[in-house]
Amino acid sequence: MPRALWLLIIGMVVNVTGSSFLWPLNTIYIHDHLGKSLSVAGVVLMLNSAASVIGNLYGGSLFDKIGGYKSIILGICITLSALVGLTFWHGWPAYIIFQIIIGFGAGIIFPSMYAMAGSVWKEGGRKAFNAIYVAQNLGVAVGASLGGIVAAFSFQLIFLANTIMYVIFLLIALFGYKGISVNSGKQKTINIESPLVKNTRNLQALLMLCTGYMLCWVAYVQWQTTIASYTQEIHISLTQYSLLWSINGALIVVGQPLLNGVLKHLTTSLKLQIIIGIGIFIVSFIVAGNASAFSGFLVGMIILTVGEMFIWPAVPTIAFDLAPKGREGFYQGIVNSTATGGRMLGPLLGGMLVDRYSMSVLFIVLIGLFLIAIITTLIFDRSIKTKMVSGTLHGQN
Template sequence: MSIWRSYPRSLKVLLLAMLVNSTGMAFLWPLHTIYITQGMGKTLSEAGFVLMLHSGAEIIGSFLGGYLYDRIRGKRTLLLAVLTSASLIFIISIGLSWPIYILSMVLLGLGIGTIFPPIYALAGVVWKEGGIKSFNLIYLVLNFGVAVGTSLGGIVAQFSFRYVFWVNGLTYLLFIFIVWFALDEREPVYEATVKEDAALTPKKEVRHTKQSFHSLFILCLGFMFCWVTYIQWQTSISNYMHQLGFPLSAYSALWTINGLLILLGQPLIQWFMARLKRPVKWQLLSGVIFFILTFALLSHSQSYGGFITGMVIMTIGEILIFPAVPAIADRLAPLNRRGMYQGLVSGAANVGRTIGPFLGGLLYDGFGPLVLLYSCIFICGFALICFGTYQRLQYTQKEISTVKVHK
């Protein structure tokens, strides 16, 4: 409780809003396919097509969210995105014809994608001295909300899919209430300084921005590769386990382990990384190595114990990578482009989540699970290269220093 009291009020509000949002979203996103196939009577391929469009719209929404943050600030961007998402959820709940449903899902993806860049941009603003700790807390709360939402969503869906949409919509309205009345976003105080510095040393300012953007691009490329492999756990690996004869309950238990490890192990792992006092680049590299070990293990083991061990190893890698990337982006971002940089990070994750299932399906169906697993190791190698080299494009040695990690 004393640790909670030490956090800035605006960060607490942001964490509460993120908890509400992630819980509401987790009510619905695992059930989209079931709703389309069972509730609307469509085929699995049709459901996959709609979800692909939805994910593609989230990519665009990520860039839009970052752009709007830099133009109209985070609070207004969040209110606009969440109000749009809530309206679409309630519209979908009334029952729509197939073409209108597809359009609504695309617009919903656009709204949902717009939410996350301002969340992460604000996390770097409301507690600047916290360094990476703000992003660790956002990541922890996000996963806690997902664990709660997914467990409750299935229960509610047993009564009616409409209730699931309503609960999701109500959480969006609660999110709006929290952000509107409780989030205190101070006006930026750096704009005049930035303009003045640019007038004094325009070439240096432009060069710094260009080098930081190039570093961010390499970082995001590595992040995308990580997501391409990570998403296989939710798609191809589930089919692989079914092919081996494991029941759905055995697969679901792996995600329970994942959630518990994140909630219980994330603070411990981050404390350990802080004690090591190593540059955050080594945290990223370590995380990718854990990813590689996971797929290497699965390629040589078909036992359920192997899948449990693989999930444990993968979760450790996830804890090391996923909060660190937006924290580094916040460190790289020029003062007036924080939103754009977080938009690119969110966009990279969405690209990985979009192309990962398609690529995994092609490899699995065409060549089998072993080729898919070896390909994931190969893809992780590209992530390793990206994370190992992104800092080389920085302008000065001071600018390539690690994200500040506090004990």
């Protein structure tokens, strides 16, 4: 991998480690320390996600206009200013205001990181996005683990630790990203149709793909919300539940490079890779839906992790391949915003279904969403008449 990609990987680990100090503990802090209801905590998280969606779209467009370096610096500065404020003023209602600003600032960063990753490694294909995906999950695993340790001493130290990590990220970006030359490395395609028509078709294809991607996230986030609550009802300890996510992160870091090697030898197309992943997701939720002990949820989580390793890196790879030259950031913004939208809508849908009906009904509905996602994945590129010479969409690297 080129040096520039390694710098992006290190930056992503530091970035996500910092944010992961706080996000798993947000609900606990709002409910237990600020004395607000779980519903209020849900609203705060929803506003944070909504701001992140806006930040994703704005950040992606900004990448195309002013480049990745300036976009990332802007996103870091916005987030860091809110984190500094949160370190000193973490009462109510300052907490909700800073969470909205943090969501917007962090949202600007992610599409630029993904777009730069695809741009700095011409021959990397899906491997560049796989590397960023693994780095992101390594940050989640490290940050969430350290966050629990720090919070045991003092919750206020969480805000300080998050701020320090973002200061480190700012230094990495300032001195490491300025010299990165962004070149998409896209080869010219045979222009059977006008660029405007082709770009419209590609955007429609991406939106169709991202519809299924969002539905997958709506279901996936249930493991952090409704399924998490359900495990408490059947007397699975918080320690055991936390272990599930530690295993998730460890499997991704260890397993993704192995999976990449398998997929390379099988020359699997990205479309087929996503469909296989959704099928694995369905198996995971069938196992979880019938689980009544920790061992059942452990098996379900392992299967879920394998499924996400197939899907999550593949979608931004396809988005980068579909993007016209000079629009890579905007397309990555769409991918990130639909993922965030799924994380925002998932808890609301899951909570309503469980409150009105039951966990069994929820699992049935989620499997239905996965089937819709399979359909949208199968047909998303049907309207594209010209094949891209680079071949990423139809299987390479």
